[in-house]
Amino acid sequence: MIRTACTLATALxxxxxxxxxxxxxxxxxxxxxxxxxxxxxxxxxxxHSMHRISYKCAACHNGLFEMKAGSTKVTMDxxxxxxxxxxxxxxxxxxxxxxxxCARCHRE
Amino acid sequence: MRPTRxxxxxxxxxxxxRRALRLxxxxxxxxxxxxxxxxxxxxxxxxxxxxxxxxxxxxTKPYVGTARRTFPxxxxxAPVPLPSPESERxxxxxxxxALPRNDDGQILWMKALADKTIAPRxxxxxxxxxxxxxxxxxxLEPKDQPEYKVVFSHKVHTSWMxxxxxxxxxxxxxxxxxxxxxxxxNAGEACGVCHGKVAAPEPTSCPACHxxxxx
Numbered sequence: 001m002i003r004t005a006c007t008l009a010t011a012l013x014x015x016x017x018x019x020x021x022x023x024x025x026x027x028x029x030x031x032x033x034x035x036x037x038x039x040x041x042x043x044x045x046x047x048h049s050m051h052r053i054s055y056k057c058a059a060c061h062n063g064l065f066e067m068k069a070g071s072t073k074v075t076m077d078x079x080x081x082x083x084x085x086x087x088x089x090x091x092x093x094x095x096x097x098x099x100x101x102c103a104r105c106h107r108e
Numbered sequence: 109m110r111p112t113r114x115x116x117x118x119x120x121x122x123x124x125x126r127r128a129l130r131l132x133x134x135x136x137x138x139x140x141x142x143x144x145x146x147x148x149x150x151x152x153x154x155x156x157x158x159x160x161x162x163x164x165x166x167x168t169k170p171y172v173g174t175a176r177r178t179f180p181x182x183x184x185x186a187p188v189p190l191p192s193p194e195s196e197r198x199x200x201x202x203x204x205x206a207l208p209r210n211d212d213g214q215i216l217w218m219k220a221l222a223d224k225t226i227a228p229r230x231x232x233x234x235x236x237x238x239x240x241x242x243x244x245x246x247x248l249e250p251k252d253q254p255e256y257k258v259v260f261s262h263k264v265h266t267s268w269m270x271x272x273x274x275x276x277x278x279x280x281x282x283x284x285x286x287x288x289x290x291x292x293x294n295a296g297e298a299c300g301v302c303h304g305k306v307a308a309p310e311p312t313s314c315p316a317c318h319x320x321x322x323x
Contacts, residue, residue: 026304049204049215050200050204054226055229056230056269057269058269058273061269061273093232
């Protein structure tokens, strides 16, 4: 019950927060999710092209992420801990993952 | 009427004492009024009432001394914003909109790199250093099929990646040891690990790699 309410609240927040018009390029990675209770939240999309503007491939591969999509597990817990995407998305190098920025990644 | 303390005190004494107290109050208020007037020119609101006072030079000296408490100085200038990484960062979305693209809408990354539309950093760390690109072309030619010859440019690939991105997980160092076929590429192996997924040959289509096919 509480989980459903939380999910609905998050979905509402996602719908309200604006997402930039970016994507549809070669290399966009949509993350498949299997965690229960996340059905209402759109899956995250990683726009490779936006990242290639600022960083070369070798900045993240293969240190942070393996080349093959899906081979490195990405979780919100890891991001909040400053790992995975959170290495940069911490509010210092790039926008932090907060309730105000959900839809910048979860924007299928 | 409730008696005030003064009145109560005065009530205890004679009428003459009460009169003396009243006189004292009048005298005190007169003294206070004269003190106020003599302390300086009247404020702007009173100017129409005291025109001569506004024109005359004030002879009173300004008070010079140290304040008992110090207050922060009020400045009219806006506070200077602290330099934040966000403000120093380039406008990525504006750069994205300006990226060169081919007729199929695919981003021409090498062109963007060459004409300096982008200046991607080699690492996340602030002191990340670029590795020197490897200037080495590898000619790959299928047996007796010169029209399918491919010239693989290490220089192009090392302007984005480092050696261990491909070697030796994807390709052995020794030329020809890893067999590359179009079937493999189309199945997402060998070159197809990136090409077709995250990287497009530039320009697209066969002659991008098989140069002779474009002639």
